[in-house]
Amino acid sequence: MTTTSWNHSSRLYAVLAVCLLLAAAVAPAAAVSVGETDVPDSAAVGSEVSVTIQLTELYREPSLEEWELAGSTELENPTWTVVFFDQTGSKIGQESFGGQEFSGATVAASDDIDQIEVQLRGTVPSVTEYTYDPHQRFTAATLEQVPPGGGSNELASEEVPYFTEDSQSARSALDAAASAIENAGNPNEASSTFDLAVNAYESGNFDNARQLAQEAQNQAERAQQQDNRNQLILMGVGALLVVGLVAGGFLYWRSQQDSNDRLG
Amino acid sequence: MKLALIGFGQAGGKIVDKFVEYDSEKNTDIVRAAVAVNTAKADLMGLEHIPENNRVLIGQSRVKGHGVGADNELGAEIAEEDIDEVQGAIDSIPVHEVDAFLVIAGLGGGTGSGGSPVLAKHLKRIYTEPVYGLGILPGSDEGGIYTLNAARSFQTFVREVDNLLVFDNDAWRKTGESVSSGYEEINEEIVKRFGILFGAGEVEEGGEIAESVVDSSEIINTLTGGGVSTVGYAREEVESPSNNSSGGGLLSRLTGDDDDDQLDTAHTTNRITSLVRKAALGRLTLPCEIDGAERALLVMAGPPAHLNRKGIERGRKWLEEQTGSMEVRGGDYPVRGSGFVASVILLSGVTNVPRIKELQQVAIEAQDNIDEIREESEDNLNDLIQDDDDELESLF
Numbered sequence: 001m002t003t004t005s006w007n008h009s010s011r012l013y014a015v016l017a018v019c020l021l022l023a024a025a026v027a028p029a030a031a032v033s034v035g036e037t038d039v040p041d042s043a044a045v046g047s048e049v050s051v052t053i054q055l056t057e058l059y060r061e062p063s064l065e066e067w068e069l070a071g072s073t074e075l076e077n078p079t080w081t082v083v084f085f086d087q088t089g090s091k092i093g094q095e096s097f098g099g100q101e102f103s104g105a106t107v108a109a110s111d112d113i114d115q116i117e118v119q120l121r122g123t124v125p126s127v128t129e130y131t132y133d134p135h136q137r138f139t140a141a142t143l144e145q146v147p148p149g150g151g152s153n154e155l156a157s158e159e160v161p162y163f164t165e166d167s168q169s170a171r172s173a174l175d176a177a178a179s180a181i182e183n184a185g186n187p188n189e190a191s192s193t194f195d196l197a198v199n200a201y202e203s204g205n206f207d208n209a210r211q212l213a214q215e216a217q218n219q220a221e222r223a224q225q226q227d228n229r230n231q232l233i234l235m236g237v238g239a240l241l242v243v244g245l246v247a248g249g250f251l252y253w254r255s256q257q258d259s260n261d262r263l264g
Numbered sequence: 265m266k267l268a269l270i271g272f273g274q275a276g277g278k279i280v281d282k283f284v285e286y287d288s289e290k291n292t293d294i295v296r297a298a299v300a301v302n303t304a305k306a307d308l309m310g311l312e313h314i315p316e317n318n319r320v321l322i323g324q325s326r327v328k329g330h331g332v333g334a335d336n337e338l339g340a341e342i343a344e345e346d347i348d349e350v351q352g353a354i355d356s357i358p359v360h361e362v363d364a365f366l367v368i369a370g371l372g373g374g375t376g377s378g379g380s381p382v383l384a385k386h387l388k389r390i391y392t393e394p395v396y397g398l399g400i401l402p403g404s405d406e407g408g409i410y411t412l413n414a415a416r417s418f419q420t421f422v423r424e425v426d427n428l429l430v431f432d433n434d435a436w437r438k439t440g441e442s443v444s445s446g447y448e449e450i451n452e453e454i455v456k457r458f459g460i461l462f463g464a465g466e467v468e469e470g471g472e473i474a475e476s477v478v479d480s481s482e483i484i485n486t487l488t489g490g491g492v493s494t495v496g497y498a499r500e501e502v503e504s505p506s507n508n509s510s511g512g513g514l515l516s517r518l519t520g521d522d523d524d525d526q527l528d529t530a531h532t533t534n535r536i537t538s539l540v541r542k543a544a545l546g547r548l549t550l551p552c553e554i555d556g557a558e559r560a561l562l563v564m565a566g567p568p569a570h571l572n573r574k575g576i577e578r579g580r581k582w583l584e585e586q587t588g589s590m591e592v593r594g595g596d597y598p599v600r601g602s603g604f605v606a607s608v609i610l611l612s613g614v615t616n617v618p619r620i621k622e623l624q625q626v627a628i629e630a631q632d633n634i635d636e637i638r639e640e641s642e643d644n645l646n647d648l649i650q651d652d653d654d655e656l657e658s659l660f
């Protein structure tokens with residue numbers, strides 16, 4: 001990933017963080033806290049992954065004595081397990097669900113439920129849309145709080161970058177090209193070839209993307225070599241200039257010696 | 265030898281200007297003071313090296329700063345009238361530090377031609393230092409009036425100075441050259457010759473004074489007695505000691521002890537005698553027969569290692585034979601680090617100068633012509649104005 005896009009997304013995160021802080025200050029947000037979560041950094045299409053999300057502070061803001069937990073996922077053939085703990089941390093029960101959506105796990109203070117752990121397993125779905133930057137993602141899990149009167153509050157949403165072997169190798173080629181281009185100081189030709197490579201990648205044309213990325217990289221490297229060569233030439237020219245100046249100075253000095261010569 | 269230079273007229277001013285440049289460039293310390301006098305403001309403004317304060321414009325009430333237009337009688341008149349203004353500039357010269365005055369002028373024009381003898385006369389009356397002249401003769405193609413001016417000025421100038429050094433433009437004119445660039449080169453030649461001659465009497469500071477070194481009094485003595493002088497010059501490139509990378513050369517340079525034995529003595533001697541001949545028989549500033557010159561001075565200039573007494577003595581003897589003079593001086597002018605050996609010969613009191621006779625001849629013819637033409641044109645004018653039978657009467 002290029003530094004530019006990194007900067008881009010980090011700026012985005014900063015904006016999001018500010019928004020969240022503002023939201024927290026203004027409206028009483030869902031106070032149910034997401035505790036430890038365990039989500040893969042990225043996942044290969046077709047592979048089996050598991051996701052764990054803990055929820056705490058279950059009854060504050062809105063102060064509900066009882067509500068229902070619902071969830072959804074894009075994982076295929078998922079199995080959901082909702083485990084309940086009491087205040088001492090002891091497991092006091094569990095419920096299991098199948099299907100990409102579940103609902104109806106009752107969370108009630110009267111049941112002594114103090115903490116919940118949602119465990120999810122499933123198969124990574126195939127990619128619907130490839131994007132290079134940001135990396136294409138799928139939703140691994142979304143958890144919602146459903147109050148007794150209806151409606152819903154989103155509690156957690158986990159998205160995971162996913163890939164196929166092909167897409168990943170094209171992405172590596174793109175990454176390599178991007179860093180070569182950046183090192184070469186973003187030469188025009190290489191940059192536009194790179195854009196073509198990204199287009200190919202995003203339309204799922206990975207062979208093409210790889211080839212174009214490779215070409216962009218070559219162009220960038222050539223440009224940089226040319227740059228280095230130019231720099232060398234410039235340095236050479238500079239050195240020649242210095243030599244010329246010194247020689248000229250010497251000749252001038254000599255000629256001055258001559259013109260100082262009373263008999264010259 | 266230290267000089268007070270006074271350039272009169274355009275040519276004189278330009279040559280003095282060049283002299284000042286030479287003096288500072290070559291560090292010769294000859295020019296103690298430099299003054300330019302002219303009736304033409306533009307000529308004075310064209311100078312580059314003479315200090316503004318030392319540029320004297322005379323005759324303003326008569327010619328309004330436009331020059332006298334080759335009328336040297338007017339030039340002389342104005343010089344006489346305005347001599348105090350010239351004197352004003354000379355008053356700023358520390359005359360006691362000066363060995364001689366040198367008045368330089370083109371003799372063919374008006375201002376310098378007429379003014380320089382007047383100034384020389386004035387200086388001689390006031391100062392005890394010798395007053396020399398350097399007169400520039402016009403080219404023979406410049407026309408009758410220039411020749412006439414030069415001939416008359418020459419006569420007067422010789423009479424008023426202690427010695428008149430002469431440079432003849434005619435002998436140095438090159439064909440197919442623009443006049444101004446031609447003068448530029450000619451003036452360099454002039455300054456080179458007189459620079460070496462007068463530089464000889466000015467020993468380098470720190471340099472030990474060998475017996476054989478020419479001094480100011482020898483130059484003055486050669487010029488004393490008056491008359492007309494001419495200068496010969498020749499030079500040859502030599503390996504300068506500074507190009508000599510051998511340890512010996514460096515050491516001798518450091519100790520100032522140039523060892524003659526290092527160079528082939530015979531070769532050095534031969535070079536000197538040949539340079540003496542070339543200078544005397546080559547183109548002189550005023551071409552003339554050297555036989556009959558009353559006095560002569562031989563100056564051998566160059567790096568000490570390339571000068572030797574034997575050569576100079578031989579050259580001096582040869583000059584005695586050639587001139588028939590019993591008063592031939594000779595000496596050297598050590599110029600450390602120079603790439604040349606040069607000989608300069610001053611021939612003083614020359615008498616056999618066909619060029620002067622020719623100049624006078626042409627001048628007389630010109631004068632006659634001018635008178636004739638004037639009479640003729642007066643007649644013609646009368647013919648024109650007067651009606652044929654003198655029937656008309658003038659108004660009043």
Ligand SMILES: Nc1nc2c(ncn2[C@@H]2O[C@H](COP(=O)(O)OP(=O)(O)OP(=O)(O)O)[C@@H](O)[C@H]2O)c(=O)[nH]1
Pocket residue numbers: 272273274275276278279302303304307330331332333334335369370371372373374375376377400401402403406410433447448450451
């Ligand atoms: N060697 C040499 N001769 C010059 C130079 N300029 C003029 N002449 C000669 O000097 C003569 C003219 O004298 P100028 O000095 O120009 O005249 P001037 O004294 O200024 O007098 P006016 O111009 O008549 O007021 C001519 O015969 C020229 O040949 C010069 O730069 N070098």
Ligand SMILES: [Mg+2]
Pocket residue numbers: 273274304307331373375
């Ligand atoms: Mg003039």
